[in-house]
Amino acid sequence: MNIHEYQAKELFDKFNVPSPKGKVASSAEEAKVAAEELGGSNLVVKAQVHAGGRGKGTFKNGFQGGVHLVNSAAEAGDIAGKMIGEVLVTHQTGEDGRLVRKVLIAQSVDIAKEYYLAILIDRDSRAPVIVVSTEGGVNIEEVAEKTPEKILNENIHPLLGLQPYQVRKLSAALGFEGDQAKAFGKLLGALYKLFISCDCSMVEVNPLVVTTDGQVLALDAKFDFDDNALYRHPDIAAMRDPEEEDPREVEASKFDLNYIGLDGNIACLVNGAGLAMSTMDIIKHYGGEPANFLDVGGGATKEQVTNAFKIILGDPKVEGILVNIFGGIMDCNVIAEGIVAACQEVSLDLPLVVRLEGNNVAAGKKTLAESGVALITGDDLADAAEKVVKAIAA
Amino acid sequence: MAILVDENTKVLIQGITGSFGGRHAKLSLDYGTKVVAGVTPGKGGQKFEDTVPIFDTVSQAANEMGATVSAIFVPPPFAADAILEAVDAGLDLVVCITEGIPVMDMMKVRAAMEGSKTRLIGPNCPGLVTPGRGENSYGGCRIGIAPGYIHKRGNVGVVSRSGTLTYEAVWQLSALGLGQSTCVGIGGDPINGTSHLDVLKMFNDDPETEAIIMIGEIGGSAEEEAAAWAAENCKKPIAGFIAGATAPPGRRMGHAGAIISGGQGTAEAKKAAMRAAGIAVAETPAEMGSTLKAALG
Numbered sequence: 001m002n003i004h005e006y007q008a009k010e011l012f013d014k015f016n017v018p019s020p021k022g023k024v025a026s027s028a029e030e031a032k033v034a035a036e037e038l039g040g041s042n043l044v045v046k047a048q049v050h051a052g053g054r055g056k057g058t059f060k061n062g063f064q065g066g067v068h069l070v071n072s073a074a075e076a077g078d079i080a081g082k083m084i085g086e087v088l089v090t091h092q093t094g095e096d097g098r099l100v101r102k103v104l105i106a107q108s109v110d111i112a113k114e115y116y117l118a119i120l121i122d123r124d125s126r127a128p129v130i131v132v133s134t135e136g137g138v139n140i141e142e143v144a145e146k147t148p149e150k151i152l153n154e155n156i157h158p159l160l161g162l163q164p165y166q167v168r169k170l171s172a173a174l175g176f177e178g179d180q181a182k183a184f185g186k187l188l189g190a191l192y193k194l195f196i197s198c199d200c201s202m203v204e205v206n207p208l209v210v211t212t213d214g215q216v217l218a219l220d221a222k223f224d225f226d227d228n229a230l231y232r233h234p235d236i237a238a239m240r241d242p243e244e245e246d247p248r249e250v251e252a253s254k255f256d257l258n259y260i261g262l263d264g265n266i267a268c269l270v271n272g273a274g275l276a277m278s279t280m281d282i283i284k285h286y287g288g289e290p291a292n293f294l295d296v297g298g299g300a301t302k303e304q305v306t307n308a309f310k311i312i313l314g315d316p317k318v319e320g321i322l323v324n325i326f327g328g329i330m331d332c333n334v335i336a337e338g339i340v341a342a343c344q345e346v347s348l349d350l351p352l353v354v355r356l357e358g359n360n361v362a363a364g365k366k367t368l369a370e371s372g373v374a375l376i377t378g379d380d381l382a383d384a385a386e387k388v389v390k391a392i393a394a
Numbered sequence: 395m396a397i398l399v400d401e402n403t404k405v406l407i408q409g410i411t412g413s414f415g416g417r418h419a420k421l422s423l424d425y426g427t428k429v430v431a432g433v434t435p436g437k438g439g440q441k442f443e444d445t446v447p448i449f450d451t452v453s454q455a456a457n458e459m460g461a462t463v464s465a466i467f468v469p470p471p472f473a474a475d476a477i478l479e480a481v482d483a484g485l486d487l488v489v490c491i492t493e494g495i496p497v498m499d500m501m502k503v504r505a506a507m508e509g510s511k512t513r514l515i516g517p518n519c520p521g522l523v524t525p526g527r528g529e530n531s532y533g534g535c536r537i538g539i540a541p542g543y544i545h546k547r548g549n550v551g552v553v554s555r556s557g558t559l560t561y562e563a564v565w566q567l568s569a570l571g572l573g574q575s576t577c578v579g580i581g582g583d584p585i586n587g588t589s590h591l592d593v594l595k596m597f598n599d600d601p602e603t604e605a606i607i608m609i610g611e612i613g614g615s616a617e618e619e620a621a622a623w624a625a626e627n628c629k630k631p632i633a634g635f636i637a638g639a640t641a642p643p644g645r646r647m648g649h650a651g652a653i654i655s656g657g658q659g660t661a662e663a664k665k666a667a668m669r670a671a672g673i674a675v676a677e678t679p680a681e682m683g684s685t686l687k688a689a690l691g
Binding site: 121122123126127128140141157161165196199202226227228229231232258260263270271272273274275276277278279280281282284285290295298326328329334353358359380381382385 | 494496498502506538541543544553554556557558560565582585609611612614615635637641642643646647648650651652655656659660678679
């Protein structure tokens, strides 16, 4: 799960990670008040959307840039007014862009040098790893490729936590001395505590900066949280902004369906994540393009199947559907009844290919055959994928 | 032989009184698996299905009934504790079926297990099956949630991260007349107890296993590691498949561990590593069984 920049700042404040002071605003008037409270000059106004490239983005109303420096409260209000309620298009949003509902007003700082700092879970070492680099403010993957010697990784023991010698080691690697080393150590300790306490899977501070007056500050942050742990962080779960997500995915999550929208025209409905990925792959193998990933889970109910059909059909690009169910324990006949009910309820008029296999499959196939629903039966996975691709071409 | 478990293995089930655990405990009993005890704190002294005694702790269940393996069906917030309890009781094998355990919990569990004799399989896995020799493979050891009847006792070892995709592979094998020694689902989480490599080594050492199917998916580098080891050390033919060739980068595909991040963990890279190791890679999931059959010559 991702969060907005202003929410990241709230977490920084809560855990005492030093960052420039800032306030969030939902209207031009609020922005003006916030700017006054922040001193009224040398401020930055930033559009809040879950996408990168805001500074170089363009609003659909013609206004240029989702990040602006301002020098008065009036100017802050004026700029905020041009952003809030408008749609910002950046290289990451696609041409539809994102509606800006809030802006962040923050103190602008004079940067002396930029660094990179991140903490993430490293699955190979099964431990948190802290990544630092003297090359901040740039794409770290490029740094890793071109100058890997400029990146230092430090693994943290999961049960011991961050040790003082590790802080000194990382501080030295970044070339910090004296008060700056102390300030960096404090920031890193606070950030590590935040990372662990909030069940983050990643927190990336890029850039971490030293200001011309010697402060060490986290200037920007990107968070990713472990979805499996959100149950114990209701405050973080509440930061989820469904407006920033694919509406089909939001709808699917209401029914415990695992759906990811793609760009193709053949929708698929499958039980199990591995089989769902494989079904997408085999559609592509036979020359089709999958419209989605959809795992209805191991114990899908009739209601889930019906809702899954509705979500699939809500995608205007979909021209055909492939249902692939391996009913190991699940009764294939129950699934067949679910499919029939769903087709009747949504009055399906697209080609539908169904491949059922497993427990009580004969009864399931009979139910489908006798239902009167116009569907094509796939004998096996390959046959089903071939048939759905052909049905669309026809 | 087979690996890890056989028809004599005595199994206890943590969370046997929950609907999910109870349902699968019953299916394992029906398959002929020796489910000898259940554990649900506060329900010690009761019986499951009027036959299987329930205990308050894993130690009691293991000591009194001789169970050496546990299957865990408890909800995510309590699963890490359940694994640690089973490790503390000195069990040989703990199979954690639970999906949705926070990754930080698993990180701590793995660190705490360092030096213990217990092997963990999972979490977020379908479990494992050593098929029996009866009708529809009755009489085998079924631990977890896999459909027992699709199996057939034989000489192919199966290792996979996912559930239904494994059943698909087993189904194809059985239909081709190729039975299985043991089928192991290692789970779809980023941090798990047993890797592809661990299972490959066991299959390589098992006299009953004559060939291996290794099924992987996008994310991490476990398949590459296993392939690199197999190239040098595995004496038996291997067929493989990797799911997720069409998965977009940066998105979790159902399994918490199935994600391409920073260009790492793509299906293409994994397939290339497997081919370089001499593993016969199935082009589509429909050809997992036939690819193995061809590899057997």
